[in-house]
Amino acid sequence: MxxxxxxxxxxxxxxxxxxxxxxxxxxxxxxxxxxxxxxxxxxxxxxxxxxxxxxxxxxxxxxxxxxxxxxxxxxxxxxxxxxxxxxxxxxxxxxxxxxxxxxxxxxxxxxxxxxxxxxxxxxxxxxxxxxxxxxxxxxxxxxxKLFLPGLRKLKRLVDGGFFGQILSVRGEFGYWVFEGDWQEAQRPSWNYRAEDGGGIIVDMFCHWRYVLEEIFAGVRTVQCQGATHIPRRVDEAGRSYPATADDAAYGIFELDGGIIAQVNSSWATRVFRDELVEFQVDGTEGSAVAGLRRCRVQHRAMTPKPVWNPDLPAGEDFRAQWQEVPDNEQFDNxxxxxxxxxxxxxxxxxxxxxxFLAGARGVQLAELGLRAWRAGRRLDVPDLKL
CATH class of the missing domain: 3.40.50.720 (NAD(P)-binding Rossmann-like Domain)
Incomplete structure (x- = not known):
């Protein structure tokens, strides 16, 4: 140049x-x-x-x-x-x-x-x-994940006051990771060995800490139920090994302001959603569903009035009642x-x-998630300081 x-x-x-x-x-x-x-x-x-x-x-x-x-x-x-x-x-x-x-x-x-x-x-x-x-x-x-187009649009909605008072956040993440026998696994085998630092709680709770805190509010408490749904897997050399790490985690987090967040993470689930991760946010003025790239909203004034009637088939296309949030900018990787x-x-x-202090907060939430699972109770998330 x-x-x-x-x-x-x-x-x-x-x-x-x-x-x-x-x-x-x-x-x-x-x-x-x-x-x-x-x-x-x-x-x-x-x-x-x-x-x-x-x-x-x-x-x-x-x-x-x-x-x-x-x-x-x-x-x-x-x-x-x-x-x-x-x-x-x-x-x-x-x-x-x-x-x-x-x-x-x-x-x-x-x-x-x-x-x-x-x-x-x-x-x-x-x-x-x-x-x-x-x-x-x-x-x-x-x-x-803070730089995903879908979550950047979601942050834009939060900053613009779209939701009114945010009531709850519900996240779904995961997909089926093949066991490695009849089809090759999409993730390395160390992910499923606790002795090698594997486990979905250690992996994903670090993400959920910064997503929840940067977009919504600070995390105050954690409850977690972990599971090793697939007890044996096959490694890259074709050897069967015991899975010693959790491959699914079902977490509940209380955030500042009384917001309740539920996030399911699993490598043992089959995808029936538009993207591999989705967050639904419900507030007094509106709701949103955000994924990797897309974000859709339903404002209070546009919310339909569904009636529960299990004796009749659903007559509404609920997904069609949501509006797409525009990009409004070019999103790079x-x-x-x-x-x-x-x-x-x-x-x-x-x-x-x-x-590194932000990184330590993620490690802290993962560690507390594991402890909450083993103890079977809700744990406080204290502030971290150097």
């Missing part, structure tokens, strides 16, 4: 051979930023991310690097962190390996951007936040959008609120 200053920023990307690390973070975020010519900054310069791939498999790393024209990759994390032209460390490894790698990166003076959960336990997540703060490095946690915000945070110091 003649006449335009171009800056490079080295990013150590650990875990890019996994599904999420490769598809969303490398392919659809970092490489997509490069393919668009870089990230335009407020001062007119263009920032070009330079990925250094890290993983455990030489063959997989070499294949990805060759496919996408990436020059640098290694199986040695210490070697990558020692490179003088790297400023950011990104982690998309299995949960059990994440905290130790992040500690190494903090000690090396790198800024940190990571998938969640940031650690296996709340205290470990808080330790990472303290280490990053004391080292003076910037830290961010992926909170991708949510992972890419948050990557761009974090890069600007590192280079220009722009605001980025999704830090």
């Amino acid at each position: 003649a006449g335009i200053e171009q800056r490079s920023i080295g990013i150590v990307m650990n875990g890019v051979t996994g599904r999420m690390g490769y598809r969303q973070h490398l392919l659809r975020s970092i490489l997509a930023i490069r393919e668009q010519g870089g990230l335009r900054l407020a001062d007119g310069a263009v920032l070009l991310p330079e990925p250094i791939l890290v993983g455990r498999s030489e063959a997989k790393l070499a294949s990805i690097a060759k496919d996408h024209g990436i020059d640098r990759w290694t199986t040695d994390l210490d070697e990558a962190l020692a490179l003088p032209d790297t400023e950011i460390y990104f982690d998309a490894q299995v949960t059990s390996a994440r905290a130790d790698a992040i500690k190494k990166a903090i000690a090396a003076g790198k800024h940190i951007y990571t998938e969640k959960p940031t650690a296996e336990h709340t205290e470990g997540a808080l330790e990472l936040a303290r280490l990053a703060r004391d080292a003076g490095v910037k830290a961010g946690v992926v909170q991708d 949510g992972f890419k959008v948050q990557w761009e915000l974090f890069l600007k945070h590192v280079v220009l110091g722009e605001e980025f609120p999704w830090d």
Whole structure:
């Protein structure tokens, strides 16, 4: 680009051979930023991310690097962190390996951007936040669902006062993950082994914490019923193994202001909804149903008056009584959008609120969800401080 200053920023990307690390973070975020010519900054310069791939498999790393024209990759994390032209460390490894790698990166003076959960336990997540703060490095946690078009439209409705007083939130997330015997599983086998950091509560409650708090209100209490509906699965090598982690969770959360949220999460359910995740919000003035991309509303003035009569077939098309919320803007990939915000945070110091303390709040809710399930009771969710 003649006449335009171009800056490079080295990013150590650990875990890019996994599904999420490769598809969303490398392919659809970092490489997509490069393919668009870089990230335009407020001062007119263009920032070009330079990925250094890290993983455990030489063959997989070499294949990805060759496919996408990436020059640098290694199986040695210490070697990558020692490179003088790297400023950011990104982690998309299995949960059990994440905290130790992040500690190494903090000690090396790198800024940190990571998938969640940031650690296996709340205290470990808080330790990472303290280490990053004391080292003076910037830290961010992926909170991708905030950038989904459907939830951005939902947030627009909340901010605009569409609902009046919000009464309740009901979320449905999940799909059938094949057991791995007669059809290949869509998720890696470690997801179903508690000893490897697996489990849907650990995975999804981190998401539900920031979705509920950023769009609606703070989470005050949690109740949870977990389950391991599929007791045995088959791994990537064709070996049968016992599923030691929960594959479904049924949560009830009390939010500030008396809002009640119910969220079902399951890898053992078949989808009969328009999208893989949907939230219905009911308020005194109106209701909305939001998914990954769509958001539909029904205002108080347009609400029909259904009558319960089990002796007659339903005579109304209830779905047709809702209105579509328009896009009103172009929505880019949510992972890419948050990557761009974090890069600007590192280079220009722009605001980025999704830090390691935010990540620790997600870990806290997952840990409390597991405890509530085992104890069979409702638990308070205390405020977290460094």
